[in-house]
Amino acid sequence: MAMTMTVRVTGAGGFVGSWLVERLLAAGRDRMCDDDRFDLCASDAKNAHLAALDGAGERLRLFRADLLDYDSVAKAVAGCDDIFHVELLAPAVTGTKNVLKACSQAQVKRIVVVSSLSAVMVNPEWGDKAMDEGCWSDVDLCRTTENWYCLSKTLAELEAFAHAKRTGLDVVTLCPSLVIGPLLQSIVNASSAVLVDFLTGDRLVKMKLRNFVDVRDVTDALLLMYETPEASGRFVCNSHPRRVSDVIKLLKSWYPAYKYATK
Numbered sequence: 001m002a003m004t005m006t007v008r009v010t011g012a013g014g015f016v017g018s019w020l021v022e023r024l025l026a027a028g029r030d031r032m033c034d035d036d037r038f039d040l041c042a043s044d045a046k047n048a049h050l051a052a053l054d055g056a057g058e059r060l061r062l063f064r065a066d067l068l069d070y071d072s073v074a075k076a077v078a079g080c081d082d083i084f085h086v087e088l089l090a091p092a093v094t095g096t097k098n099v100l101k102a103c104s105q106a107q108v109k110r111i112v113v114v115s116s117l118s119a120v121m122v123n124p125e126w127g128d129k130a131m132d133e134g135c136w137s138d139v140d141l142c143r144t145t146e147n148w149y150c151l152s153k154t155l156a157e158l159e160a161f162a163h164a165k166r167t168g169l170d171v172v173t174l175c176p177s178l179v180i181g182p183l184l185q186s187i188v189n190a191s192s193a194v195l196v197d198f199l200t201g202d203r204l205v206k207m208k209l210r211n212f213v214d215v216r217d218v219t220d221a222l223l224l225m226y227e228t229p230e231a232s233g234r235f236v237c238n239s240h241p242r243r244v245s246d247v248i249k250l251l252k253s254w255y256p257a258y259k260y261a262t263k
């Protein structure tokens with residue numbers, strides 16, 4: 001990528017977004033922008049970690065944009081070359097539609113959308129076959145089981161590819177499993193809170209298999225998709241499933257003083 005590219009990251013203050021900003025700055029990108037729907041500025045405590053990153057002073061610009069408000073998205077996207085769409089919100093479809101439309105209007109070259117394994121795995125019809133990028137969650141099943149997160153991620157990703165087909169916008173998507181790892185931001189996000197549950201026993205954990213992926217692997221995958229022109233379509237980003245009881249064992253060996261879930 002040329003050193004004059006301007007990259008925008010939505011949801012930059014979040015768990016995945018913060019690591020992506022860190023990696024982009026570390027990789028020496030020329031300049032990048034990020035956004036927030038509230039008061040995003042260097043003095044905003046919630047996002048102070050971004051302004052403190054190496055290179056942020058020279059190459060990071062912070063924007064405020066509500067992704068549910070098309071005009072604010074269009075204003076924020078104007079002048080950018082490429083987009084990482086990382087935000088998380090219940091009505092993901094509206095936010096994604098707004099970003100896609102603004103990208104087309106602004107003639108953005110490529111948009112990398114963070115979808116989720118939730119848009120892949122809710123599909124009993126798939127049977128015994130190993131799930132891969134060809135597998136889509138069943139929207140009717142998500143709806144009838146009131147699995148709103150999976151439904152919104154699936155619909156948002158389907159919409160991203162439908163928009164790409166209609167307009168020719170270069171869209172690639174990443175479907176990570178449960179993302180864990182060190183936090184750059186000060187607020188505990190939803191996926192990191194799952195690990196806290198292992199300590200408090202709020203969820204049944206014994207024997208259950210979970211798919212995890214490290215946040216640094218997720219951001220590396222996003223950068224690879226961004227930098228590889230021939231990358232197209234969707235990419236699953238996951239490691240081997242781990243038994244939750246084994247994860248707890250590991251946590252105990254690192255932090256023996258905590259109490260852990262036993263049921």
Ligand SMILES: NC(=O)c1ccc[n+]([C@@H]2O[C@H](COP(=O)([O-])OP(=O)(O)OC[C@H]3O[C@@H](n4cnc5c(N)ncnc54)[C@H](OP(=O)(O)O)[C@@H]3O)[C@@H](O)[C@H]2O)c1
Nearest residue numbers: 011013014015016037066067087088089116178179189191
């Ligand atoms: N973490 C996981 O395990 C996981 C797994 C698979 C896929 N994903 C996907 O990865 C993406 C990032 O997840 P994350 O864990 O990093 O989430 P996160 O820490 O909760 O961050 C979400 C970000 O989106 C912003 N946002 C939410 N609604 C917005 C709106 N209307 N306008 C502008 N910004 C808005 C949030 O800003 P505020 O803080 O101001 O609300 C925050 O910066 C999401 O698309 C998620 O579905 C995550």
